[in-house]
Amino acid sequence: MHMDDLAWQASNLGGLAPRSVDLLLEHGHLELVIQAAAERGEWFCAEGAVEELCRAGEFGRALKVMEPFVATGWPTALWVKADILLRSGRPQEALDLVRPDAAGGTSKAESHDFAGLLAKAGRIDEAVDLLVPHIDGWWTLSVLVEITVGQDRDEQVLQLIAPHADSARHARGESRWNHPFHNAQELQAQVLERAGRTDEAIQILGQDIAGHHYFTQNTLTAYADLLARHGRLDELRELATGRTRRTVLAIYAGALRDHGRAEEAETVMREAIAADDWVGYRAWLSLALLRDGRLDDAIAVAEPGFGWYDCSNLLAPLVYPLLDRPEELLHLVEHPRVVPHHDHEDFQHWWRALALARLGRIDEAIALAEADPRPWTDPRMIKADLLGMVGQFHAAAAELRVLGTVKAREELCRVLIRQGQAAEAISVHPTAAEQRAAKPKPEPVPLDENGYSLEPPF
Incomplete structure (x- = not known):
């Protein structure tokens, strides 16, 4: 187990991924998860086991699970250990474990995290004192507001925010287009609201909006949400x-x-x-109609956007709420107004196959998946997925065993868990090293003198 291996797992969902670990835990296999963490260096197994053990009050066992990961020197594991210590009633040990470097070698993110830990440990004065000398922009100011929720520090925080909020509104009033505290006005309103001074929050932020003395759309939506919350x-x-x-x-x-x-x-x-006729209006209304059970009306509203590109395509937002409602999903994807998304026709095939499978028409679903002329993944993987969805785990496992790829073995693991064969599931799952080796290596591209690509995408 090495720090680099653990960092790769965390950033690539490598090893036994969180959804596989969750599945093991849901089926009562905590001991196997602990074993996989110890024997295979599975980071997400360690995280999942620690959470389960802490919930059960078994903090000693949780520390034992995390110790080999901490021994690598990986900071993330160190912070998890600190959290265990805090939850077990040992706040001083938790703080001492991750205390920032007094010599000043600590990153801003680490200082923010430590301030949050101080607040959780009930040492809010120290947390505020740590942050206040370093409030040089929106990020630290946001952290200060976050860690002081419910800590009876609203007046102090408002005094700290006020000059930055005034500076931001004056800068925008002078047509300056950037400011290090571009979110200070909405943070000011947020703290006023939680302090019970809602009318004042609405008045101050409303004046900023009316005078166009704000920087980002987030400030505008924060004001609108504030009005909505209070009727x-x-x-x-x-x-x-x-x-x-x-x-x-x-x-x-x-x-x-x-x-x-x-x-x-x-x-x-x-x-x-x-x-x-803006796409955002159609998107909102079509989903509202769907929530009201008016699928055909939702289709009629969204239909002009079914063939548009990327996030402007309005078919997918209707599909996802219907994934567990196969009759309506099939009605949607077979509707005469529905056209495939540009260059993504395969998704429409998959959605239809999913609906057919969940309606018990598994042979039709498999035939559709296998006939898809432009599969976005191996049709055998799709077939196995469909079989698993309808509870035909033996057939799904057989397909995946024959395929034998890294991806197939990842899916086989989940099928075997559902089949009640958790130990075998873990053993067939590829190791993080196998997954890493199977990742395609990006082709080198020529760069200009500034380090930018000379070939598209630029």
């Missing part, structure tokens, strides 16, 4: 007009629905589509 629908309706309409109208329509005014919300959005 200020008249002000929200006024905000959802003109230049801010595309950003705010969905928040206003959602607030109307939350107040039992769904028909009015639908009318508002249909009028917006009639005046400005």
